[in-house]
Amino acid sequence: MTDINQRLQKLKAEGKTVIGCFPLYPPLELFFAMDLVPVVLWGLRGEVGSTLQSDKHLQSYTCSVARHLTEFVLTKGLDLLDGVFMYNACDTLRNLPEILETGLSQGNARLPLIKIHIPMVRPDQTDASGYFKNEIRRLIRALEAEFNVSFSGDKFVDAAEKINRVRQLMALAEQKVAEGSLSFLSFCQIIHECGFSSIDEQTRILESLVAQQTDPPLSGNGQRPGVILSGILPPPASVINDMESAGLRVVGNDIASLGRTYAGAPAVIEDPEAYLLDFYHHHYPCPTLLYTGDRRAALLMEMAQKTRARGVIFVGEKFCEYEYFEFPYLKKRLNQMGVKTLELEISVEEDAHTAGHRSRIEAFAEMLATTS
Amino acid sequence: MAAFEKTESGKRLSRYMADAYLNLHTRAQQGAFVVWIAINVPAELFLGFDNVVYGVPESHAAMNAGKGLGVVQCEKAERLGYSMDLCSYARIDIGCVADGGKDSPSFGLPRPDLLVSNNNNCSLLVKWFDVHHREMGVPHFIIDVPFCYEPQQQKDRAYIVSQFKDLIKTIETMSGQRFDMDKARQAVAHTSEGVAHWKRFLGFAKNRPSGITAFDSFVQMAPFLIARGTESFAAHYRLLADETGQRVAEGRFPVPSEKYRLFWDNIAPWHQLRDMSAGLEALGANIVGATYTSCIGSIEGSFDIYPYDGGDPLEFCARTQNCYICPHGLGLRSRAMRQAVESLQIDGIVFASNRSCKPYSITQLDQQRLMQDAFGVPAVMVEVDHADARKYSREATFTRIEALLEAIDARRAA
């Protein structure tokens, strides 16, 4: 696992102002344009080790994403972060700002916490653009006041172009996974590292990965059944290893912290309000963006068709209602088009279930291998 | 009078509910435009139309759970692939819809023409209604309410009002009916009048011994969910408050030997009302109040009534978006709870950690600490799923409640 702590320490040593963000789609461009480094607080299982502090605040029926995020902020936030930013998402996350504040205040410490509300209405139902733009203006003012930085349109254009380049590079790297010249596990690790790096560092890491002279695709790569992974986070390394050992090839992903993050990039303009409105309105569908629900099944089916995936593996984040409400319908639609599905459930205590996952993955791979 | 004795108000409530569901089905059959709504959607707006009726899946689910049908309905949804970890109301509703209302005491709800969710209740409701939207091919209108960590801001209120206006336009277009603001105003006034009587009813908990149990108030909430905005609604609560006042005046109390006055935090344990009520009475304990019932008719941060002044009904409905299931932040909730603890002279708090309802439950650990450590009120955490009886252990719950009573005794002795 990459050492996120070290990356954050390095950023701090370089004098950067680091803002921990959640959930997964914060307006990164805006932070970078204001000389702040946003880091999305996801996939922190390996960084926190336990959930001892978090367990004092969150019940055991809270998803691992929230529990690890809480543990990270409570135990390392004061050292590694300069502030926290959040926008509205699920019923768990909406309670975290006050929980984090309460948890941190028990040690008499304070981490600035800035919140905005992203409208969740369907754009064809209610025009929330005025409300949204005001929220972006509020955010800019709050960042300026809290961190003594300023916004400029030129810098915003520069940051947006760089972010879009990063998104394109991530998509190219994903292609290498499908071709069999990069393991999905390495891909996940690299994307994760990028999430905790400056924008220039991200570009450097990804350009070198994409340009890398890789080995030719594994022999028989084309025969290995292609699967799409869908979920909030990629599965833990042990589960990815099981998939790859079972002969499965990840030909696409509908993972919130991966593909859904880099799938789209709006046309760059100087106006952050209009740019970000476009970004959120046309964002790749994700259950956390409530207004994108209608587009989701169609896009997943289209991905299955384009990549000729034989199966979709749903990586269920235990206790994430957003994801679990959609699985039955998505499975039904995929099965109707002849795509097989498997549902795995990942929890905080994931290690206890690894053996069970392995046998199910092997059985699924065997089934896919025998279906043409 | 023993706890859970069927009072006149209780009998009237049963008739009222039966009539309301019958009326809903009848009007739907006769061509009324049918909307399914989340609890926090302002039902009064539908009374601004001549022929729009609404059903509330959450309330229907609670009724199923109360009649002991929660598990049967949940299992139907689980067989369709819905996880047992999802909210039990949602599972009951999805299961019930899947087989056309079989097993439901009201034969389910009539098929909707429009679904209106509200992410202030909880945002999973949007996903839940999306299930129906896809399976039934019915349009789904999402009301997006910014979460309150502080008292609601004007910018957020204006945004909510704009959505109400779009909802009205949507119904006008779909149903071909015209919205009448004066009728909506009248409906809000009826609700507000009912709320005033409701608060009067809850106020009898201040009596020692209390004139009510929280269990009475849980049961009596039903009209709030399915009959707001009507004259009969206001009349029902007037009679309820009057009759309760009469019983108190006559010295008839649900737990006459009340030794411990408790407060409940979370949704009602619908499948356990009788058993829990009787079990507590045997211990000399009465849950005299609950956040779930107290937040009705209030705004965030207080349980006091937020009165309607006859002004713009849309503004009023937007301002009172936090008045069901306490959907707002920890600080505001704690403030209101503390007031209630003082005004009702509460000895201890029962936090019901409910894995089916994260919006209500997450923050309870911090709130419990706050109440215990900062305000010195003994508190206990029990595990109760509001509608899925499989996720409830009577033994574990009562062991903890007994420990709470011991803590109260120890505090009194000290």
Ligand code: SF4
């Ligand atoms: S995984 Fe699901 S439940 Fe957990 S924080 Fe993300 S959206 Fe919320």
Ligand code: SF4
């Ligand atoms: S999660 Fe809670 S608020 Fe949401 S529908 Fe279920 S019981 Fe109601």
